[in-house]
Amino acid sequence: MAIKTTELLPSSSPEELKKVLQSVASDWGDVIDDSDALQVIPLKGAMTNEVYQIAWPAKNNGLVRNVLVRIYGEGVEVFFNRDDEIRTFECMSSQGQGPRLLGRFGDGRVEEFIHARTLSAADIRDPKISELVAAKMREFHDLKMPGPRKALLWDRLRRWVSVAKSFCSAKDAKEFCLYTLKDEISMLEKELPNDHQEIGFCHNDLQYGNIMIDEETSSITIIDYEYASYNPVAYDLANHFCEMAANYHSDTPHILDYSLYPGLEDRQRFIKTYLSSAEKQPSETEVNQLVDDAEKYTLANHIFWGLWGLISAYVNKIDFNYKEYARQRFQQYWMKKQELLSSSTIRQKINVNGHVSISQKILSDSC
Missing domain, CATH: 3.30.200 (Phosphorylase Kinase; domain 1)
Structure with missing residues (x-):
């Protein structure tokens, strides 16, 4: 035009x-x-x-x-x-x-302008494309970037909690458990794997829209580094797996479908490729350890994007239901917390069929 x-x-x-x-x-x-x-x-x-x-x-x-x-x-x-x-x-x-x-x-x-195709929601679940992404992710994590090689995740989460409190109404602060989130973050920082974790330069937002493929050469390009920083690589893997539940080009882009979250075999295959691309053949123990670590780090990821969605609902004018997106991410956190941390001190709301309820009650009752 x-x-x-x-x-x-x-x-x-x-x-x-x-x-x-x-x-x-x-x-x-x-x-x-x-x-x-x-x-x-x-x-x-x-x-x-x-x-x-x-x-x-x-x-x-x-x-x-x-x-x-x-x-x-x-x-x-x-x-x-x-x-x-x-x-x-x-x-x-x-x-x-x-x-x-x-x-x-x-x-x-x-x-x-990169002459390549941005991936679709379906692409990142395609085994062949997923392997290319896994190898590129390993390359990304190995980059030597400015700044101290230490995890920035926890300080960022605490800062975002303060920001969210400054924007939110009292009703939202209560519904989204803002007054207890800092305790949750401190608990995760202590409980999540840290004695053996690898720190790498992480993208922290590896959804399909930030990945491009040149279909002639099958080369992958990762774009958009707004949230990039040093972090545990298990956290970045967790973020990518969580993004498989999203389709931001649907009629309801804010709705997440966790039936699309990758199963154990898919996560094992991705992480085996990820580790193999470092010119070594990982042992089964190494693969399973990183699979387990990444699964635990989904908890931190749900808080990260839950806070992002809640704050965005107040500051961003783009046509996207940020608050409902945030609600789903926090619901996943409370639903998965006990299962992933295996702690008897953590409560989980279970319905009469033995399944976790995804109603708003989970969110409000878990504070």
């Missing part, structure tokens, strides 16, 4: 964005002015930012240039430091990972 540059995107600084695009085009020998026909394609599925593919005709060879423009979501600075994310982005790029940063403007940036 042909549009004026100043009408290009819902950015608060269209003139600044125009200058960045002009600079990028100039580097490629192209010229963009107000008479140019710019093609704008909104890319769906993002839950933090608004993302667009922008194209214009190249000046000399008749080709079409493509870039990706990312408009930062409102209020996301409560989750991460944008300057830290940009440094991660640039460091990743210098190591041949992900897209290049082409330019920045007030409330967004311009990135290299």
Whole structure:
């Protein structure tokens, strides 16, 4: 569609964005002015930012240039430091990972457009694609990145609890157990595996929309590093497994279907590939240990994304039912806690059939 540059995107600084695009085009020998026909394609599925593919005709060879423009979501600075994310982005790029940063403007940036296909919800459960993702994940975790090589998970969770309390109504604070969550986080930090855990540079948001595949070469690219940090690799594996319950391109993108959570054999296969890609053949004991660790870390993951959803309901304007998403993640936490930690001191609500109820009562009664 042909549009004026100043009408290009819902950015608060269209003139600044125009200058960045002009600079990028100039580097490629192209010229963009107000008479140019710019093609704008909104890319769906993002839950933090608004993302667009922008194209214009190249000046000399008749080709079409493509870039990706990312408009930062409102209020996301409560989750991460944008300057830290940009440094991660640039460091990743210098190591041949992900897209290049082409330019920045007030409330967004311009990135290299990767000519590859973003995975679908079904793709990450495809055994062949899953193996490629597992190997790439191992490579990602082995990256040497700035900062101390220690887990940042627990401090981030505690900070988010404070942020959630500052935004939430008294009703939401009670329903989502905000006044007891810090105790839960401290308990998990103590109970989850730590004597043998490996710390790696983790993506922390490895849902299918952040994974791309070049189908000609079968190469995998991991994108979007907003939440990336050093963490236990078991936590990142747990996050990826939990994301298999989601389909953010459905009519109800906030609804999670845990019947799609990978079974034991699928998790074992993924982790065996993950460990094997480090040029060694893992023992059955090593595989099973990491499978068990990852399963326990799903508890921390449910709290992480539960808090994210609850805070986002107050600060983000993207059309997504963040609060219902948060409710489901917290329900999973309370439902799975006893089973995964095997502690007699932890209560679990079970219905008369011996199955865990997923009603809102679980959430409110567990505080």
